[in-house]
Every structure is written in structure tokens, then in C-alpha cells.
Amino acid sequence: MSRYILKRLLMLLPVLLGVSLISFSLLHMVPGDPAVLLAGEQADEEFIKRVRSEYGLDRPLYTQYFQFISHVVRGDFGVSIRNREPVIKLLRERFVFTIQLSFLSILIAGFIGLIAGVISATKQYSLFDNLSMVGALFGISMPIFWLGLLLMLFFSVQLRWFPAGGKGTLLHLILPAIALGAASSAVIARMTRASMLEVIRQDYIRTARANGLREFIVTYKHALKNAMIPVITVFGLEFGYMLGGAVLTETVFSLPGVGRLMVEGIFQRDYPVVQGSMLLVATTFVVVNLLTDIAYAFFDPRIRYE
């Protein structure tokens, strides 16, 4: 197992290097002088000059890249052009929020997806199965932002059950989390159903039944445990994707997450903020994927030997 983890960690390095290279080159790929971009369009000649030497923009690109990396690993993502605050401070505030939202979202999606998937599989082709699979189809086809608008319209504007935006309490997070998690709950339901259907056709399940075990025990103790293995991967992947999809939910509900921070950064040409958000979200996603793979290998030892 430790060899597998080590191997996977080593595979992570080139990816993280690539991600850092992309976010570094952002400043050099957009049109314009990087020093002017960093100093802000209203900055005077003196300030631009200072920024140029402070960021080492007068040095060769590879030196700049190493300087960028050495700052990043120390948690220094530079200073926001717009409000002159350290980017790391902005990221920290916003990132906690996105993680909370994604976490609640995967909880809701997992709860709905697992229950729907298991019942659908045990009652294949029943009314419940058909309805939940149609529901899953809607779930994966609905744009997050539209679902968010609809939820807001019905539950906040008409029924007044939830606040229509802002932050503070769990209540503020429920609708955004449902909007963000709908597609994932559909994917989890489909995967659980398919995986359960495969498992309950296996010989050992037939043996368990033949031994006179109750159907409940057969389904939830013997079948579900094994059917869960591929579902774990989906959980990890979906959680990762939520970090990206959160930007849409955050926009609909005006929530202060890291995705929103990045989009605002793009509009305001606040490149250090965009760079920092890119690096943070991609790194988190890669780490979540790594943890998912490790969990998968832990539950299914065959993976480690591939």
C-alpha cells in the first residue's frame, strides 16, 4: 500500500508543476506589460518601475518562475491589485466557504444518490426505479445556475423558507448546496444502481440468500458493502468537480466563495487573485483525486497491483 501511495505521490509532481506553470504564464500570456498589469492601469511610472523590480519582471522568465514558485510554497501569492490585500488572506476567507458549500453538497448528494440507487437496484424496473432514473436524467441535464434560480424563486421568493442569498447560517447554504449537488446525486444514484445490480447477481449473494439470511441483511450488509467500492471513486470525483461548479452556485446566490473570487479577479484584471485561485482550486482537486484513488486502492486491493 505504501508503495502505491508513493507512486501516486510521484505522479502528482509533474501535474502540480504543470498547474503552477499555467498559472505563472497567465500574467505573461495576456496582452500588455506584466508590470503595468500588476501595478494597475492608474499607476504612475515610478510605481510601475518598483513593481517591475520587486516582482523580478526585468529578469529572465525561468528566474521569474522559480521566484514565483518559491513564494507560492511559502504561502505568498502576491498582493491583490484591486484592494492591495495579500491574496492568501482573500483565498483563505473564500476557500473555507467553498469547501463548506461543497461538503454540504456532497453530503446531500450522497444521501439522496445512495438511497435512490439502492432502492432502484433492489426494485429494478419498478415505479420507483423508473421515476428515480428519470429524476437522475433531469439532474444531469439541468444547468446548475438555472436550478439555483428556480430553487431561489420557489423556496426563497414564493415560500420564503430560505434566505435568497448571503451567508452566515446553515440555512443560507441549503439551497446552494442542493443546486450544486443535484447533478452529483444523479451520478451517484446511477452508479450505485449499476454497481448494486452487478453485485446482487453474484454467486455469494445467492449463497447468502440460500443460507436463509433475511433480504435486508443480504442487501445492506453483503451487497452494499461490495457495491460501494466503485461508488467511492464517484464520491471523490464529484466532490472535486463541485469545487469547480461552485462558481456558478456562488454567482446565483451571491456567495463569497473562491470561484466567485476568481471570476471577479478576471473582470477586474486582478491577476494575482486569478493566479492564486487557479493554483488553489487545481491543487485541491488533484489532492482530492489522490485521496480518492488511495481510498479505492485501500478498499479494492486489486488496484494496487495494476
Add this chain to the structure above:
Amino acid sequence: MNEAKTIKTGQAAEVWRRLKRNRAAIVGGIIVTLFVLIALFAPVLAPYPPNEGDLTKRLNPPSGEYLLGTDSLGRDQLSRVIYGARISLQIQVVAVAIALVIGTLLGMVGGYYGGKLDNIIMRIMDILLAFPGIFLAISIIAVLGPGLTNLMLAAGIYSVPQFARIVRGSVISLKEKEFVEAARAVGENDLNILFRYLLPNSMAPIIVQTTLRMATVLLTASGLSFLGLGVQPPTPEWGAMLSNARAYLITAPHVATVPGLAIMFVVMGFNLFGDGLRDSLDPRLRD
């Protein structure tokens, strides 16, 4: 040659027969066909010009005059949704074509030659895949800037890794097969083997991926436009229309309903049709 042609026709007939029996795929196919027809004949179908509004008729609810009501500038919603189909189809076709060409080439080269080249290509794909979902497209827009052309490029690049991975997998599984060995033995060069032997035999997964990707690209592109990073007003793009509708959610909820329904049904159509194609092209994949 004739025999090969007969086998191919037989296979196509078999796929068509299976597809026809799949009700979900038929529904998907009908939705997709309708969408394409609406996009193609938008100027004939739309009752009003999409960008001309009557400010005295702002946010009107659906009526005999305006079947789906009007938006905040008094423009006919129905006409805008119909023209929106055009923009969406254009984005989908261009973006998926970019991904298809680049991804297929990279996947074929990587899978066929293997070794270092394959390793480099796949690591680059891994780097692109390190950005979760729409975040990759947003990052590309951060570099390129907003707008229709850049949106198509971003949505295209965003889909390259999926094609590269699928084609690579298919090429790896095929390249040691007897018919490829035989081609090599009679002296066919690599280019011929890649394009005349391996590519045609990888078409099934490519076709399925192309169809399903049309759905993903529409979701991504409309998402980007919703964020203000894609198609800019006054172009009648569904995501941008929804973004505009946000401000009038309470006073005129109908403005936010129609473009969303349009996106959902088109995405659903491509998903159903793609799933059906997959089942028909490879019945073993069916649960």
C-alpha cells in the same frame, strides 16, 4: 473489398436496428433533430427580430402577441430563444470539432507510438484535467478574455483530454490486433495504419463521445456566458439570457424559465441519444 463493404453495411444496419428499439434514444434523437432544425431555420421561425425590442412592452408575460413574453428590453423571448439555438449549436459544433481533431490526433499518436511521447502527451492531459470541470474553461478565458470565439476555444480545449484518453485507449487495444499486424507486414506506413486501420475501428467510442460532449459543452458554454465570461449581450445566448433574467426573478419569472428549459432539453436530448448510441454500438456495455 465488396465483402468488407457488405460487413460494414450489415453492422450499420444492426446498430440502426438496435437504436430504433431504444425508446430513450429515439426521444433523444427527436429532441436533437428539432434543436438542429430550429437553429437552421431560426430566421423563418422567429416571429420578431431577436435584438429589437419595444421599451413600452418590457417584461410582459406570455400573451397572444408574444407567446413567451418579453424581456427587460421588451424583446420577444420566443424569438431570442429560437436564435439562441443557433448560437448554441454553433458553439457546440466548433468546440467539439476542436476537441475532436486535437484530442483524436493526440490520442492516436500517444497510443500508437507509446513511450516518452505518449507519456508527455498524457501528462499534459493530466495537467488540463487538474482543473475541475468548468474551472478549466474559466482559466482559459482568464488568459484569452471573454467573447464568443474565445468561448468556443475554451470549451474546445476543455474537452480535448476526454477525446485523447478514449482514442488512446482504443488505439492501444487495437494496435496489436492481427489486421494491424497484417497491414504492417504488407508494408503500410504508420500514417496509413493510423488513419486507414486504427481510426476507422475507433469510430464507435469517438461517435459516442462526440454526442455526449455536445451536452457537456452546452452546459459549460452557457455557464460561462451566465458568468459574463462567454457570449456578450445583446447576442441571444441562453446562458447570457439567464444571467440577465436574474435581476427580474421576482417581477418576471417567465424570463428565467424559457432559456433554462431550452438548455435542459437540448442537454437531455444529446445525453439520451449518446447513451442510446453507446448501447447500440456496443451492446455489451448495457447493464
